[in-house]
Amino acid sequence: MQRASSPTNEYVYELDRQYVFHSWSAQGRLDPxxxxxxxxxxxxxxxxxxxxxxxxxxxxxxxxxxHPRVIRAIQEQAATLATIAPSTANLARGEAARRILARAPAGFSKVFFTNAGADANENAMRMARLYTGRRKILSAYRSYHGNTGSAIVATGDPRRFPNEFATDHAHFFNPYLYRSEFDARTEEEECRRALHHLRRVIECEGPGTVAALLLESVPGTAGILVPPRGYLPGVRALADEFGILLILDEVMAGFGRTGSWLALDQFDVIPDLITFAKGVNSGYVPAGGVMIAEKICRFFDERVFPGGLTYSGHPLAMAAIVATLDAMEEExxxxxxxxxxxxxxxxxxxxxxxxxxxxxxxxxxxxxxxxxxxxxxxxxxxxxxxxxxxxxxxxxxxxxxxxxxxxxxxxxxxxxxxxxxxxxxxxxxxxxxxxxxx
CATH class of the missing domain: 3.90.1150.10 (Aspartate Aminotransferase, domain 1)
Structure with a gap:
């Protein structure tokens, strides 16, 4: 294909259709x-x-x-240090972590950086399994947590069906009053019955086998399902009762999307691990991560955390985070x-x-x-x-x-x-x- 003297819709369309393999698609039916x-x-x-x-x-x-401020920050970082290994100490990475933790609930002390939301959830589940010594992850049927090995199996929607290679996952129904699984007529009934259902799932799966409950604070792709006010505190109480960690997925709902810095701020709940991506730097450079509570950080002080990524805390992504969060605050x-x-x-x-x-x-x-x-x-x-x-x-x-x-x-x-x-x-x-x- 010969390149046009200046790009046109037709040239870019044909270039895409000839060379690009798209996600979640039958390739012959695409019309991007x-x-x-x-x-x-x-x-x-x-x-x-x-x-x-x-x-x-x-x-x-x-x-x-x-956004001019974020673009400028990426350009300036590229001119200074375009990439560096995650084992080093890097100014942009440290400043990004400091700003993220300033938006976390009390008791969170460190950030593990990933490349996106899916691997943030992967690593949060890994931390929970190592910390508790248990294997099983419980997550909602109405959920999406990413398309990597365990994240897609933790996902509840049908996209997991052809991808169920990871083990030790089970699902439960989260609240959705408009299409209630519990024959509820009010938010209060839906909340109470959903929590009872979750208790029974934990009991039937074996409380001593469950490492973590993984929930989106406000499920996004599944339908923007704002939970009843008492639901997330009720989940927290169940997790505490059975010695289970609570992971809240803020990948889509976090960093301003719900009208608060984190969606969980509106629901009177403090989890053990918080995953994020997307809005933290608006996707200008791929980035995600896990905010980690102090008790879990301490657990790994003398134990090796068996996980890592070549681009964890990539300087360009970190500069974009710093500029994004600063601009969001100032504006x-x-x-x-x-x-x-x-x-x-x-x-x-x-x-x-x-x-x-x-x-x-x-x-x-x-x-x-x-x-x-x-x-x-x-x-x-x-x-x-x-x-x-x-x-x-x-x-x-x-x-x-x-x-x-x-x-x-x-x-x-x-x-x-x-x-x-x-x-x-x-x-x-x-x-x-x-x-x-x-």
Whole structure:
């Protein structure tokens, strides 16, 4: 293929289709959107067509596209020290860890850096198994924890089915009142019955075999399932009762997404390990990690931790973390996400639910919302996939990039989104839903 004198949508599309193997896809059916650049909450192609990004890509560009401060920090770090082994002490790595721990609950003392959220969860599970001397990990059916060996088996959704090679995993149902597994009618009933169910799973799996409970603080890909207020403290109490560690996965929900620095801040719970990635530096350079409680850090003072990664704490990624967290603090982006969600986005989505019969429920926090679409409000039958594909195409045709999962549209703009952009997006959702029903 001969390179065009200047890039075009057609050239980049053909280049991709000829040489790139995509994730989660049958390769012959792909029709990827070409993106040339972006800034803030917008991206565009080589022909100049602009899109409002209400997907934050994979719910990771919390600080928006091409934030000048983060780009400058990466450039400056590249000019100083582009890479170094993780066994060394590095200024950017230390500063990144210090800033992350400043956002952790009391009692957390160190950070183990990884390359993404999946290997963060892998290493948190490894730490829990070594610390407790037990093997089993319990996680929710409605969850996603990554696509590496143990993380995909800890994942509850069907993507684990062709990947179940890791051992010592079991699952339970987490709260989801709209489609309750417990015949609950209120949040209180759902919470109480979900905790009883989890107790029985622990008892039936054998409390002495369980190393950790692994939960997303607010399950993201599974549907943005905001837990009842007493649920996470109840899980903490069960973990303490049976000598089990609690790992909270903040990969998608953390660093401003829910209108707080960490989603767990809103639920009166302190886990033993916290995993993170995505929003910590908006994915500008791949990075993730595990925040580790002091008691677990002490355990490894005289014991070798048998894990490591060539790019753990990579300087470019660490510089991006430092700049991202500093910019988020100075620009009050976490408070902005909270205010926009409470005052504008949440109420606007609830008005859409009132207007459109195909909307079964809207739910969320901060800038982390889901519109659940149904074929029938009485039976709550999910809207068929063909109609969801039509809706996604209608949103794209109207200039909005949407994050669509099963029968849901996840409304997850960057934390820098303006009120004007939220109002525009609400109008686009409204128009596309109306067109779908016509």
């Amino acid at each position: 959107l070409v993106i040339a650049g972006g800034f803030g909450c917008e991206v565009w192609d080589f022909a100049g067509r602009r899109y409002l990004d209400f997907s934050s890509q994979l719910v990771n560009t919390n600080i928006g596209h091409q 009050n982006l976490v408070g902005h996400a909270d205010a926009i969600g409470r005052e504008l986005l949440g109420p606007g989505l609830k008005r859409l639910a009132d207007r459109h019969e195909c909307v079964g429920e809207v739910r969320g926090l901060g800038l982390f919302w889901a519109i659940e679409l149904v074929a029938d409000r009485t039976t709550r039958a999910p809207l068929p996939s063909a109609q969801m594909a039509r809706l996604k195409a209608a949103l794209l045709a109207r200039g909005l990039l949407a994050f669509v999962v099963d029968n849901r549209v996840h409304v997850v703009p960057p934390c820098v989104v303006s009120r004007e952009q939220v109002l525009l997006a609400l109008d686009i959702y409204d128009d596309a839903l109306a067109a779908l029903q016509r």
